[in-house]
Amino acid sequence: MPAIEPSLPVAKTKAVAGHAAKERRAAWVLTAPALTLMVIVLLAPVIIAGLLSFTNYSLGNSGFDWVGTRNYEKLFTRATYEKMFLATLTYVVTVVPVSVGLGLGTALLINSLGRFREIYKTIYFLPVMATLLAMAIAWEFMLHPSIGMVNRTLEMGCGTFLEQIWPFMADGCADRFPVWLGDKRYAIWVICFIGVWQGFGFNMVLYLAGLTSVHRELYHAAEMDGAKSAWERFRLVTWPALGPTTVFVVTITCIRAFQVFDTIEAFWPQGGGPNKSTYVMMFAIFEKGIQQNLIGVGSAITMLFLAFVMFLTLIQRWLVERKVHYK
Template structure:
């Protein structure tokens, strides 16, 4: 190594140092901290702790409350993800086909993203209120019985799922619209000449295959967002009634800041992080395989 090369390396290190330090302090250290806490029985405010190995992780699978929370989360994802992906695809195709009003619809569907969710959740609460909410007013006007959407254990999770779809639909639609805009017009013309000038034929020959990378991205993003649902639970139901809407991030929050059980909360956080990382890795590898083909 000659002098100029050493000089270059010194300058490079010096330039990378500030960003590197920030990364270490803000991301790596806390992660390592959480990972370490997950192996202890540390309780917030306690003077000391003991190493308990994987006991906290075992608890994730044995504790009935946490198991219910995991089950609720899965149920929520199964309800929200497919609906919000396919409905967004359908909406995007409709909006793209609609010339002048397209941008109006686009804005309307995008509104939930721009609005503050806590405020919007309050609006939902008012709309769904058992006695003076307008949804129930409408139901009784048509002769149906009133439904206690958020306080009936049978309907609470489904109600949150509907709000979840509403929340995520516009974003997914926007992603699909961006994907549709990148499809080469020539392909549609070629399809028209080949006998697929609209409808199902054109969708299967051009639109759907061309949207594959976008669909993959939307699917992963939607899954991650559904698994990490927190705000609506915290604002609308507080995990209730009787744990019917308890979901994994809300459980984590409760364990950490209500029961101060940092060990269990950290184990949850690590498990969640691993899961999200896994999803992202699957996405990246699928994406690269698609790009290479």
């Protein structure tokens, strides 16, 4: 913004000053609705959750007691919450690298093709668009132990060489194939799989956009410097050039992964899966806070959740801001 020229005549400066006051007023009127809503809808709840996490409040009770950090202590001592952290962590630590890796892999493959690029791109993006709850129900049928497509397909492998080389197959054929959603050994992995299935297309599209910005000349330069193999070119040119995309993709996938809920509620409306093996944080907030009206504990989980998500976003911003600035 250019500053007001000092050589302006006095009358004009006054007019400008009058205009500035008007502009100021207009600006506050224009931002007022947004500001009000930001405070009521976003900031106030964070503060309320923070306060309630130190109480034993329940909806419908007239009063409440301050209980200090007891709610937080529960989170770190009870077995249920240990399972909660384990499930959330397993999910995030699995889904983030796998869906980012698959996203990058498919983007590189598609980018190197001459034909059919658009078709692959469209198909891989479909799960991102589809209502996750509906697709969760479809997956539930696919994974049905007796009539589901997954086990039927696996049964076709019985009696073939697969039985010899793959112990899982041999066991399945001898006895029966897993019940997937009812088995605590598989439940969380099924949830992870659906998370990857749904999300990697999103990452792929972001990577494809990132790849278009890698300059051709860079590859030539790398080749001249002796980077002959495809792997060398990837390591020296593509990967560094995709840095900003990767930072963004990893953060957004992390934040989404923390929020997994739909599939779990669809498969196990109560209790968070066999032996609570899929009892993730979002589901815990829902179950404790809303269904069981234990608002203190629910708020404590909410605060931890917010802390995780904010921490991640701040790391991302710090990484990004070393490159670009918003002004």
